[in-house]
Amino acid sequence: MIATKVDIAKRWGFHGVEALKEASPGYKMVMGFFALLTIVGLAVGLHGFFVGYHHVYNVSREMIWGMLIAAYVFCVVTSTGLCIVSSFGHVFGSEAFMPIAKRAVFLSIVFMLGGFLIIFFDIENPFRMLYYNAASPNLTSNLWWMGTLYGAYLVFMMIEYYCLLEQNHTVSRVMGFFGLVVGIAAHSNLGAIFGMLHGRPFWYGPYLPIYFIFSAAMSGGCAILFFTTLAWKINPQIMNQRMERAMKAVCLLTIYFIAIIMFFTLWKIITGSVAHGKSVVIASLISGDYAINFWFFEVFLGMALPMFLLIRSRGNNFNMILWATGLMMVGIFFMRYDIVIPGQMFSVYHSLGVEEALQRISYVPSFHEIMASIAGLSLVVLAFLVGEKMLNGHQLEHHEIVPEGAYVCPGCGGIHYMKEGETEEEAMKRHHQVW
Amino acid sequence: MKFPAIDTLKNEGTSSVTLRERRNFLKMGLAVAGVYAGGKVLSLTSLVATGHASSGAAIVEEYPYNPHYSMVIRQAMCIDCELCVGACNETNQVAPPNYRTRILTKKYTGTLDKQTEFIPVLCNQCNNPPCVRGCPTKATYKDPRTGIVMMESKKCIGCKTCQLACPYDARYFSDARRAIDKCDFCWETRLSKGEELTACAAACPTGARTFGNLSDPDNVVYRLVHQIEEKVWVIRPEDDTKPNVFYMKGNMRSVDNILKGKSLDFGETF
Numbered sequence: 024m025i026a027t028k029v030d031i032a033k034r035w036g037f038h039g040v041e042a043l044k045e046a047s048p049g050y051k052m053v054m055g056f057f058a059l060l061t062i063v064g065l066a067v068g069l070h071g072f073f074v075g076y077h078h079v080y081n082v083s084r085e086m087i088w089g090m091l092i093a094a095y096v097f098c099v100v101t102s103t104g105l106c107i108v109s110s111f112g113h114v115f116g117s118e119a120f121m122p123i124a125k126r127a128v129f130l131s132i133v134f135m136l137g138g139f140l141i142i143f144f145d146i147e148n149p150f151r152m153l154y155y156n157a158a159s160p161n162l163t164s165n166l167w168w169m170g171t172l173y174g175a176y177l178v179f180m181m182i183e184y185y186c187l188l189e190q191n192h193t194v195s196r197v198m199g200f201f202g203l204v205v206g207i208a209a210h211s212n213l214g215a216i217f218g219m220l221h222g223r224p225f226w227y228g229p230y231l232p233i234y235f236i237f238s239a240a241m242s243g244g245c246a247i248l249f250f251t252t253l254a255w256k257i258n259p260q261i262m263n264q265r266m267e268r269a270m271k272a273v274c275l276l277t278i279y280f281i282a283i284i285m286f287f288t289l290w291k292i293i294t295g296s297v298a299h300g301k302s303v304v305i306a307s308l309i310s311g312d313y314a315i316n317f318w319f320f321e322v323f324l325g326m327a328l329p330m331f332l333l334i335r336s337r338g339n340n341f342n343m344i345l346w347a348t349g350l351m352m353v354g355i356f357f358m359r360y361d362i363v364i365p366g367q368m369f370s371v372y373h374s375l376g377v378e379e380a381l382q383r384i385s386y387v388p389s390f391h392e393i394m395a396s397i398a399g400l401s402l403v404v405l406a407f408l409v410g411e412k413m414l415n416g417h418q419l420e421h422h423e424i425v426p427e428g429a430y431v432c433p434g435c436g437g438i439h440y441m442k443e444g445e446t447e448e449e450a451m452k453r454h455h456q457v458w
Numbered sequence: 459m460k461f462p463a464i465d466t467l468k469n470e471g472t473s474s475v476t477l478r479e480r481r482n483f484l485k486m487g488l489a490v491a492g493v494y495a496g497g498k499v500l501s502l503t504s505l506v507a508t509g510h511a512s513s514g515a516a517i518v519e520e521y522p523y524n525p526h527y528s529m530v531i532r533q534a535m536c537i538d539c540e541l542c543v544g545a546c547n548e549t550n551q552v553a554p555p556n557y558r559t560r561i562l563t564k565k566y567t568g569t570l571d572k573q574t575e576f577i578p579v580l581c582n583q584c585n586n587p588p589c590v591r592g593c594p595t596k597a598t599y600k601d602p603r604t605g606i607v608m609m610e611s612k613k614c615i616g617c618k619t620c621q622l623a624c625p626y627d628a629r630y631f632s633d634a635r636r637a638i639d640k641c642d643f644c645w646e647t648r649l650s651k652g653e654e655l656t657a658c659a660a661a662c663p664t665g666a667r668t669f670g671n672l673s674d675p676d677n678v679v680y681r682l683v684h685q686i687e688e689k690v691w692v693i694r695p696e697d698d699t700k701p702n703v704f705y706m707k708g709n710m711r712s713v714d715n716i717l718k719g720k721s722l723d724f725g726e727t728f
Contacts, residue, residue, distance in 0.1 A: 077631055084556075084630050087621045147616020148636060155595035155613045166619050167594035221588060221697045222625030371625050375693065377562040377577060 042412040050257070050408070057405040064398025068144040071391045076147060079391040083384070086367050090388035091145040093360040094396035096213065097242075098138030098403070099173065100235065100359065103210040104243020105131035106180065106203055108273060113192070114199040119272040122265045126254070127247050128184045128199075129414070133406040134246075135177050141399035165215040172209030176202055210235055217366065224300025225366040230291065237283050242355050244277030245329070249348035252341045254411050262341075271338035277348075281330045288322070300374065304365050307383070313365050316357050325354025521673035523605035527583065527643050528672035529659065530682045530690075532708020535666035536561065536576040545661035549647045556630045558641040559658055578666065579693070580658070581628035581641035582701030583607050589620035589629065597637065605702065606645050611637035625697045643669075665717070672702065678717060687712035 046054070071079045082089040109127035112120030143149050152170070161167050179202035186195030214232035221227055251270065255262050292309065295301035308317040332347035370380035388396075441450045538561050546552060546559050559580035566573055587607050590598050597613035598620055600606075614637035621629040621638060632639035643649060644656040653660075659669035670679030683690055688710045692701045706713070 075633060084621070085627060087618050145617075147618075147631065148614065151613065152595070152615040152617075155597070155615065159596045159613055161591075161593055161596045163591045164594040164619070166592065166617055170594060216592075216619065220592070220623050221699075222623065222694070367622070371627050371694070372562060372579070375562070375564070375577070377564045379560075379562050 039413060043409065046412055050412075054405065054408050057401045057408065060401040061398055061405055064394045064396075064401060067391055068395035068398050071144060071395060076145065076391075079389060081387060081389040081392065085370050086364075086384045086386045088145075088363055088367065089386060090360070090364075090392045090396055091141055093356070093363040094399060095138050095141045095145065096359040096363065097356050098134050098141060098399060099210065099213065100239045100355075101242045101246045102131045102134035102138060103176075103206045103236075104239035104241065105134065105246055106176075106199075106206045106243070107240045108243040108247055108276065110199055110203045111276070112269075113187070114196055114203060117272075119268055122269040123247050123251060123273060125184075125187050125414075126251060127243070128180060128187060129410055130246065130250055130403075130407065131243075132177065132180050132184060133403050133410070135173070135180070136406075137399040137403040139177075140402060141396055144395035144398070165212045165219055169209050169212040169216060172205050172212065176206045176209055179205060207236060210239055217362070222371050223366055224298070225295075225304040226362075230287075231362070234284075234287050234291075237280060237287065238358070241277060241280035241284050244273050244280055245348045245351045245355065248273055248277060248333075248344050249352055250407055252345035252348070253407075255341055256345065257408075257411050267339060270341070270344070274333055274336065274338035274344065278330060278333050281326050281333075285326055285330075288326070303373075304368060307365060307368060308361065312368075312383070312385075313361060316361050320354050320357030321361055323354070324350045325358050326351075329354070522585070523601075523603060524673045525671035526605050526673040526702070527649070528670065528679050528683070528702040528704070529580070529643075529656070530668045530670075530679050530704045530706065530708075531578055532666050532668065532713070533575060533577055533705055534707040534709040535664040536578055537664055537666075538563065538576040539663065541661045541663060542578065542658035542667060545657040546641075546644075549644060549657035550641075551634065552632075552639075553634070556632065556639070558628070558639075577705075578658075579626060579628075580703065581607060581624075581643075582626050582693070582699065582703040583641075583643060585700035585702065586698060588623040588625065588697070588699060592619040592623040594619070598640075601645075604643075604645065604649075606643050607640070608642050608645065609635075609637060609640060611635045611639075614638050625694045625699060626701075666708070668717075681716045682706065682708075682713065685712060685716060 043051075043054075080089060080091075105127045109120070109124045109131070111117045112122075113124040146152060156167065156170055160171075179198050183195050183198035183202055186192070186198060189195075211232045214235035217223070217226035218228055218231040248270065251261075251266070292305055295305040296309075307313050329347040329351035332343050336343040336347065338344075364386055367386075368383045370384065372380035441447065442453075445453075540561060543557060543559055543561065547554065547557065550558060552558055559578060562577040562579055564575045564577060566575070583606055585600075585605065587598075587600060590600055590607060593599075594617065595613045595615055597610050597615070599608060599610065601608050614635075616631065616637065618631070618638070621631075629638050629640045631637075644653070644658075648655070648657060655669050656667075659667040668678055668682060670677040672679050672683065674680055675684075683704055688706050688708070690704050690706045692704055
């Protein structure tokens with residue numbers, strides 16, 4: 024029995040619980056802090072569950088979805104994004120992206136679970152959902168599709184991760200492909216939940232289902248850069264030539280996606296400011312109640328500053344990348360918040376011009392909402408911290424990075440396999456020939 | 459009848475028909491077909507035009523249910539006494555601050571006759587309900603008999619998508635049912651027990667709320683919706699929800715006549 028355990032641990036590159044015990048006191052304190060935060064968040068969330076969420080949350084009949092939905096969207100966007108970014112390498116075969124795959128898939132599962140935990144604290148009858156989602160499906164409902172597809176996505180990602188550990192790259196590639204397709208479909212449906220509400224002009228239209236996909240790719244790039252550099256701070260040994268090359272590639276990709284999201288945001292503002300129903304919300308983002316959220320968090324922290332820092336970092340200044348993407352994660356959270364909350368700032372009767380609907384509906388998250396969101400988010404951080412130790416920084420073995428019959432290309436940093444009788448130089452030429 | 463001459467005549471064959479004659483024949487055939495096809499298109503166009511001729515009927519277009527429950531609100535009659543709200547809360551066990559119906563206030567400046575107008579609102583029991591489309595578990599559905607949008611509370615997961623989807627703010631979370639709750643035109647509490655009016659319509663002292671069956675041409679609701687003398691409208695028509703709650707000012711003589719069941723009345727001055 025013990026022998027098999029050891030065997031699996033070795034095969035999967037696990038360091039097991041031993042690694043947690045061996046961690047430095049500082050690391051243990053940080054882990055303890057996030058564990059405590061998760062437990063307190065869970066306790067507060069469960070308190071809300073038993074007394075009834077709407078009694079302790081600041082949501083109301085007209086401000087229906089609050090901070091928890093924003094936090095849920097943040098988590099699942101990041102999860103889908105991690106899946107998208109990791110798929111470039113181990114699904115579509117772009118070698119530069121391969122080293123990030125294991126950590127990305129692990130984190131995408133963790134973010135998904137964090138998202139599910141947060142949504143548990145928003146859905147009034149979560150247990151009914153488990154039964155009636157299968158027993159009484161409504162195929163016209165985007166929410167049904169999102170829930171069902173995300174369920175399938177989680178299963179695919181888990182099988183994929185298992186196969187990555189088992190070094191079964193064929194199955195992991197197939198699962199990764201299905202996970203990607205299902206994840207994107209699910210995520211697009213999440214956008215469509217908002218985009219198909221005709222009573223809500225700020226959300227209505229094909230913009231959000233499309234924006235969510237690109238936004239996910241940006242968040243995924245940001246998250247993997249952030250967590251890889253953080254892992255490098257924890258254990259500098261995870262960096263090697265291949266990983267450095269992967270960081271450069273992801274960094275470039277993230278810059279591209281930030282640029283795309285800049286365009287999305289720019290045109291949302293410009294077209295929205297002349298559209299009936301949207302213009303009031305756009306005005307509040309630009310110069311009203313949500314101006315700080317929008318300009319400082321969403322535009323400056325979420326896009327402008329990280330773009331500048333990522334370009335400056337050249338993809339190899341990891342400290343700069345860590346700062347850029349860390350601040351960007353905060354900015355991205357506000358991006359989600361700025362979609363969910365301002366979309367409900369006016370009553371559906373606002374256009375009727377009645378007294379009851381003239382004022383905008385204000386919203387400040389309650390203690391319970393903040394703590395329930397923190398439960399999910401700190402669970403993600405805790406799982407990351409534990410994962411880095413127990414899973415040995417998501418490497419196989421420290422010095423077992425280059426397999427037999429291969430070498431690290433001095434030109435590109437990738438692993439090249441040599442055919443029989445081939446020299447390293449010939450192999451390099453063969454790998455890098457332009458076809 | 460007999461044509462003996464034909465039997466004796468010699469068959470000319472088709473070779474004697476000239477090319478010009480053939481072409482003329484084909485042209486005539488095409489012309490006949492064209493007239494019919496064109497006429498069909500024209501007739502369709504004119505149908506659309508008649509569809510829009512009456513003000514209220516054009517909004518609904520069809521009444522797929524029987525009884526097709528519907529409400530016409532005569533806005534000018536509402537005095538904001540809120541007896542309807544009270545009656546609704548009592549009948550349907552709605553605990554404030556929740557409500558199934560409410561009265562909105564619209565203020566005007568610079569008008570001579572009125573400065574304030576009251577607009578009662580409730581669930582519009584849409585023919586094309588966005589809440590039903592959005593519900594993941596079919597907990598809310600369009601009743602196939604009456605067209606009322608109903609709730610099956612035990613299926614409600616409490617995701618609140620229907621609440622956001624509703625362009626009429628007609629839904630709220632009910633603690634007692636542990637589900638989203640909404641106006642069901644008093645189906646559960648009154649109509650299914652043989653009553654003819656909803657609690658709010660029965661309680662209204664001014665007759666601002668007129669309730670009835672839209673698929674019955676003799677019903678007052680049908681007659682109010684299908685007259686063209688006074689404008690009939692719905693709230694948020696741009697959402698294309700096909701509501702079954704109609705609005706009109708409702709203070710014209712022609713409307714009174716309909717309500718009194720008179721076909722023609724020119725009043726005392728004539």
